[in-house]
Amino acid sequence: MSVLLEFSMSPLDKGESVGDYVARSLEIIDKSGVNYRLNPMGTVLEGDWDTVFGVVRKCYERMSQDCSRISVSIKVDARKNQENRLEAKVASVEKRLGKPLRKS
Amino acid sequence: MSVLLEFSMSPLDKGESVGDYVARSLEIIDKSGVNYRLNPMGTVLEGDWDTVFGVVRKCYERMSQDCSRISVSIKVDARKNQENRLEAKVASVEKRLGKPLRKS
Amino acid sequence: MSVLLEFSMSPLDKGESVGDYVARSLEIIDKSGVNYRLNPMGTVLEGDWDTVFGVVRKCYERMSQDCSRISVSIKVDARKNQENRLEAKVASVEKRLGKPLRKS
């Protein structure tokens, strides 16, 4: 199974600017060695179930050190007999449409 | 931290009727001993991080035995110094409004 | 199409206790006449697309009057040739398992 996991994680008790907390999570993600892509609404990880959920857990442990209420949104797309889907899914849509689309 | 986790999990390769697969997950949840509430769009679990994510993982392992593509949606609300939130959150809204609301 | 829509909506700039804002949304939902069920992580509405999204929009308009940053999570399950799914989906799982489950 290739597990694609997108997640976002925010404190509710730190006011409307939560960029510092998001940056701490991205530092953890970037150092984890897990393949990922950041987008404006979350980060997509690819790996097996325990690997990608392990990264989310690390981000949660760090955030729970100094945040009282934490909201997490996670979406998983797991598929057998496929890999490198971080790039393949977007490329497949562009190929079907025969033109490049806006990515981020 | 009290971790409330709501999730839904469905196969994409079994046609539009996926009730048998949902029932298998609920059997796992109900036997897990973790406190939960089923609603029309998912199941809400309460416990610590590893406990509630452990239940989701068991449902995933079962489903991946005979499903080729699996979609999972998870939402977490973690909060310090609170407990019994499966009942307390709904009760708190009703108390604020001074009337009962429709639950399921 | 029967459209089941579950949503939750919270301000990010009001601290960790957002119950007053949730209660305002439930007041709007309860008065809308749309069939709904409240659970510990959100509210499930049933109706056609424009009806259920119209209720979400009203809650958003009210919240945006005095909140600077708003987070909304929405999940839709739309299905042809079905109705009364707020009750039918949960009942169907219980029937398959042959026992009552915990609801809220």
Next chain:
Amino acid sequence: MSVLLEFSMSPLDKGESVGDYVARSLEIIDKSGVNYRLNPMGTVLEGDWDTVFGVVRKCYERMSQDCSRISVSIKVDARKNQENRLEAKVASVEKRLGKPLRKS
């Protein structure tokens, strides 16, 4: 309010390969004139509430023409006094960390 909306929409009754249906949605999005970014798990739109939800509705109308069961996941981040957040949010995280991150 700048409304960032990420969504994904899939039929449940068409088997595990749903790329053709996703491509039809991206065709609608790309032609809508609304600013967007595609990622491996969804598409992020930016605009006001009615504009971005109008695009989601168009995708739903197209998909409901030949699909019997449709699943939609939507996440909204609305914020006052900000704009161009499709690029600004990612750039802000990179600036805080002082290094480029993997995007898609």
